[in-house]
Amino acid sequence: MTKLFKNLGTNLGTIQVFKRLLPILTFFMLSVQVFAHGDLSMRIAEKTVAISENPDNAELYYERGLLYQQHTEYSNALEDYHKSQVLGNTNKALHYRIAEVHYVTEDFKKALKSIGSYLELDSIDVKGKKLEAQIWYNLGAYKESLKAYHYVMETMVDIRPEDILEFADIILAENKNNYNDALEAIEFGLDQLGPNTLSLQLKKLDYLEDSDQREKALEHYNYFIVEYKRKEFWYYRKAEYLAKMDRPQESNISLKLATATIGQLDDRFKNMSSIIKLKEQIKSLESLNNQRL
Amino acid sequence: MIRNNILVLMMLFTLHSFSQTSIVDIPNVSADQGANNFGLLQNSPSVVIERGPYLQSGTPTSVIVRWRTDTATESVVNYGTLLSSLSLNETSTDLTTEHEVALSGLTPNTKYYFNIGNKTEVLSESVTGDMYVITAPAAGTKQFVRAWILGDPGTANNNQREVRDAYYDYVAAAPTNQGKTDMMLFLGDNAYNTGKDSEYQNAFFDVYDDMFKKSVAWSCLGNHDGDSADSATQSGPYYDIFTFPTAGEAGGTPSGTEAYYSFDYANIHFIILDSHQSSRDIGGAMYNWAQTDIQNTTQDWIVTLFHHPAYSKGSHDSDFDHRPIEMRENLMPMLEANGVDLVLNGHSHSYERSYFLNGHQGFAHTFNPDEISKGGHTVGATGNGDGKEDGDGAYQKTSVATEGAVYITTGSAGQISGGDLNHQAMFLSLNELGSCILEIEDDGMGGQNLTVKFLRENDEIDDYFTINKSGINLKADAKGTEQKSVVLFYDSDKGLINLNLDAKERLKKVKFYNNVGNLVKKSKKESINVRKLPKGTYVIEITTNKKTYNEAVMIE
Numbered sequence: 134m135t136k137l138f139k140n141l142g143t144n145l146g147t148i149q150v151f152k153r154l155l156p157i158l159t160f161f162m163l164s165v166q167v168f169a170h171g172d173l174s175m176r177i178a179e180k181t182v183a184i185s186e187n188p189d190n191a192e193l194y195y196e197r198g199l200l201y202q203q204h205t206e207y208s209n210a211l212e213d214y215h216k217s218q219v220l221g222n223t224n225k226a227l228h229y230r231i232a233e234v235h236y237v238t239e240d241f242k243k244a245l246k247s248i249g250s251y252l253e254l255d256s257i258d259v260k261g262k263k264l265e266a267q268i269w270y271n272l273g274a275y276k277e278s279l280k281a282y283h284y285v286m287e288t289m290v291d292i293r294p295e296d297i298l299e300f301a302d303i304i305l306a307e308n309k310n311n312y313n314d315a316l317e318a319i320e321f322g323l324d325q326l327g328p329n330t331l332s333l334q335l336k337k338l339d340y341l342e343d344s345d346q347r348e349k350a351l352e353h354y355n356y357f358i359v360e361y362k363r364k365e366f367w368y369y370r371k372a373e374y375l376a377k378m379d380r381p382q383e384s385n386i387s388l389k390l391a392t393a394t395i396g397q398l399d400d401r402f403k404n405m406s407s408i409i410k411l412k413e414q415i416k417s418l419e420s421l422n423n424q425r426l
Numbered sequence: 427m428i429r430n431n432i433l434v435l436m437m438l439f440t441l442h443s444f445s446q447t448s449i450v451d452i453p454n455v456s457a458d459q460g461a462n463n464f465g466l467l468q469n470s471p472s473v474v475i476e477r478g479p480y481l482q483s484g485t486p487t488s489v490i491v492r493w494r495t496d497t498a499t500e501s502v503v504n505y506g507t508l509l510s511s512l513s514l515n516e517t518s519t520d521l522t523t524e525h526e527v528a529l530s531g532l533t534p535n536t537k538y539y540f541n542i543g544n545k546t547e548v549l550s551e552s553v554t555g556d557m558y559v560i561t562a563p564a565a566g567t568k569q570f571v572r573a574w575i576l577g578d579p580g581t582a583n584n585n586q587r588e589v590r591d592a593y594y595d596y597v598a599a600a601p602t603n604q605g606k607t608d609m610m611l612f613l614g615d616n617a618y619n620t621g622k623d624s625e626y627q628n629a630f631f632d633v634y635d636d637m638f639k640k641s642v643a644w645s646c647l648g649n650h651d652g653d654s655a656d657s658a659t660q661s662g663p664y665y666d667i668f669t670f671p672t673a674g675e676a677g678g679t680p681s682g683t684e685a686y687y688s689f690d691y692a693n694i695h696f697i698i699l700d701s702h703q704s705s706r707d708i709g710g711a712m713y714n715w716a717q718t719d720i721q722n723t724t725q726d727w728i729v730t731l732f733h734h735p736a737y738s739k740g741s742h743d744s745d746f747d748h749r750p751i752e753m754r755e756n757l758m759p760m761l762e763a764n765g766v767d768l769v770l771n772g773h774s775h776s777y778e779r780s781y782f783l784n785g786h787q788g789f790a791h792t793f794n795p796d797e798i799s800k801g802g803h804t805v806g807a808t809g810n811g812d813g814k815e816d817g818d819g820a821y822q823k824t825s826v827a828t829e830g831a832v833y834i835t836t837g838s839a840g841q842i843s844g845g846d847l848n849h850q851a852m853f854l855s856l857n858e859l860g861s862c863i864l865e866i867e868d869d870g871m872g873g874q875n876l877t878v879k880f881l882r883e884n885d886e887i888d889d890y891f892t893i894n895k896s897g898i899n900l901k902a903d904a905k906g907t908e909q910k911s912v913v914l915f916y917d918s919d920k921g922l923i924n925l926n927l928d929a930k931e932r933l934k935k936v937k938f939y940n941n942v943g944n945l946v947k948k949s950k951k952e953s954i955n956v957r958k959l960p961k962g963t964y965v966i967e968i969t970t971n972k973k974t975y976n977e978a979v980m981i982e
Binding site for chain 2: 383
């Protein structure tokens with residue numbers, strides 16, 4: 134009997150030791166996979182160890198959820214976020230992250246609900262309003278999307294070109310003919326970010342073409358031609374547009390300018406594959422134009 | 427006993443694993459530490475410099491000097507080309523702790539000493555002349571250039587300091603251009619664990635303080651920087667700390683954002699991309715910008731940097747993570763088609779250096795170093811060699827053979843994290859601490875060599891290679907030699923266009939179109955005076971009774 138208790142005691146002691154070593158063992162097991170998946174996996178493994186030591190810590194679940202989200206393991210992320218909620222995390226950031234995961238997994242209705250909870254806690258947060266606008270957009274509720282994005286435009290301190298482009302897209306989604314407002318948004322962006330911000334100038338060109346403002350579009354091609362040091366690609370694009378408008382003679386002049394500009398390049402540029410391809414495109418378009426003359 | 431030993435071994439393994447990656451917590455030291463720098467005086471009793479000075483957005487004629495003080499005060503930079511006479515100054519009377527002063531109207535390629543302070547006192551200066559900026563050379567200048575490349579450095583531990591010190595030793599004893607570091611290129615993850623301001627202080631400013639006072643620092647965004655910074659709102663420490671050109675101020679195409687931008691230095695064009703938070707899609711804002719930017723440069727060398735590696739089997743797998751795959755599949759074909767020479771990445775904490783590549787966008791196992799063809803995997807006769815001039819030979823680019831780039835994943839400036847390190851596109855993969863040194867210099871035969879060295883923390887150079895570019899001086903004929911015409915001749919001396927029509931042809935009209943295709947002149951003569959036309963490229967449309975000719979001419 135004494136021996137039995139002694140053995141039992143030893144076994145219980147072993148269990149205690151094992152329990153203490155469990156987090157280390159867990160980490161060891163997980164660290165084997167680390168090399169395959171990088172330091173994000175390492176951080177997830179570390180967080181898993183921390184959770185095994187503090188299984189009721191809501192913050193740890195939130196932090197691991199964030200890591201899962203970064204690692205694009207969205208169902209794991211959601212699971213951790215919900216666990217964090219159950220454990221009492223009422224932080225507004227949690228609502229934002231849940232909304233974000235629903236958004237990237239295209240469950241827009243749930244995303245809307247979560248971002249609503251977030252905005253109830255902080256109705257003036259620009260990031261939250263931006264996500265709300267994006268969710269509305271994907272739900273096809275363009276008026277609501279536009280309203281939310283208006284707030285973003287009016288409030289955001291450091292606007293990026295991408296924001297302006299997104300705003301302009303929403304304007305057109307709400308009314309596919311409203312190029313005036315879309316172009317106005319682009320001009321606002323150019324005013325804020327600098328008059329030569331490329332992606333905005335490119336979008337302006339797209340809108341001028343799409344709204345059939347032909348002469349203005351041609352003027353805008355000229356803007357690129359004048360502004361840029363290397364002009365060959367712009368001449369070609371202008372020629373393409375002129376050809377599309379059934380103006381083959383003018384198109385050929387632009388192609389001739391493209392060819393002349395290529396001729397002025399240093400040899401190493403002339404022999405780059407992008408220029409070789411451009412030369413082929415010029416030849417092909419010229420041939421098409423000549424058939425139409 | 428055996429079980430205990432196994433447990434001890436397992437714990438040691440785990441501890442080793444931690445030691446390779448863990449961040450040493452160092453107290454947030456700031457101004458006091460700065461005062462220990464040799465020759466630097468920072469002894470103001472009233473206002474203390476907490477950070478800097480550090481140099482940003484250097485161009486041939488301007489630079490931005492930034493620093494932080496513990497209390498709000500004015501911003502003054504005194505500067506001049508003589509250490510004994512800092513006779514120029516730039517002042518902002520706004521009271522701030524975050525000082526940002528732009529010096530403009532500078533002369534290219536010129537050394538300016540400077541000190542910083544407020545309206546009443548100098549707060550930081552170097553009596554030994556170790557605080558200066560050398561302005562960038564004018565774009566296109568061919569001269570020796572040295573860049574120090576640091577990937578994933580921000581551990582704030584001794585690994586990082588040893589890597590730093592190895593470079594300081596290297597540059598102090600360099601056989602050419604001793605002591606000269608034209609720029610620092612950071613490949614992201616500059617401050618672990620989440621790129622917070624305090625982490626930047628410990629792992630960035632306190633570590634490279636000496637170099638920041640005399641070399642402009644550039645960076646791309648890393649994922650750890652992105653933990654606390656947000657490209658979508660351009661907010662957070664990363665965006666607050668750095669000032670990058672968004673409007674083409676340093677020679678590139680205006681991007682409108684600090685997330686991705688470009689700049690020129692001498693005859694090199696640098697393109698900095700955001701592989702972490704910006705869209706990597708073809709046709710996305712960053713893609714469109716990068717395409718226009720690279721298709722607008724006339725520089726001899728093109729170097730691009732972004733954090734997530736196009737090729738890696740280190741602590742990150744470029745066949746597994748979506749960001750490297752998207753960068754490789756979406757951005758790289760376009761950049762390669764337009765002549766990129768060198769691609770610098772971090773993220774994996776190791777050193778992996780490729781062969782001379784072109785057109786390999788697949789997974790690692792699809793790479794075939796023997797496939798040498800247009801659009802193949804390696805380029806040229808030496809493309810699948812070691813790239814060493816004293817080995818298999820330097821990688822070659824000429825004015826005819828324009829393809830080929832070396833990809834380097836170099837994220838071990840602060841820690842190493844192992845991995846399989848067996849990517850087939852890599853000539854060499856090392857699980858070693860170190861940083862890279864880029865040096866460009868004339869090859870003595872009218873071309874240039876771009877050499878990169880991997881410098882270990884123990885001062886050893888474990889790898890190097892050279893890309894030789896010949897034909898750099900082969901400039902195009904200003905008149906456009908490809909545009910020789912049989913129907914007209916431009917006599918630039920007399921300012922005349924003379925037509926040379928067939929005897930059977932009768933001239934009907936001649937039209938001149940300018941560089942944007944507008945009709946600017948008409949004539950019916952066979953000898954036309956063009957002296958009054960502004961310089962530029964014109965298309966001349968000649969209509970005869972037989973046909974219409976379109977010829978391009980460069981009017982000088």
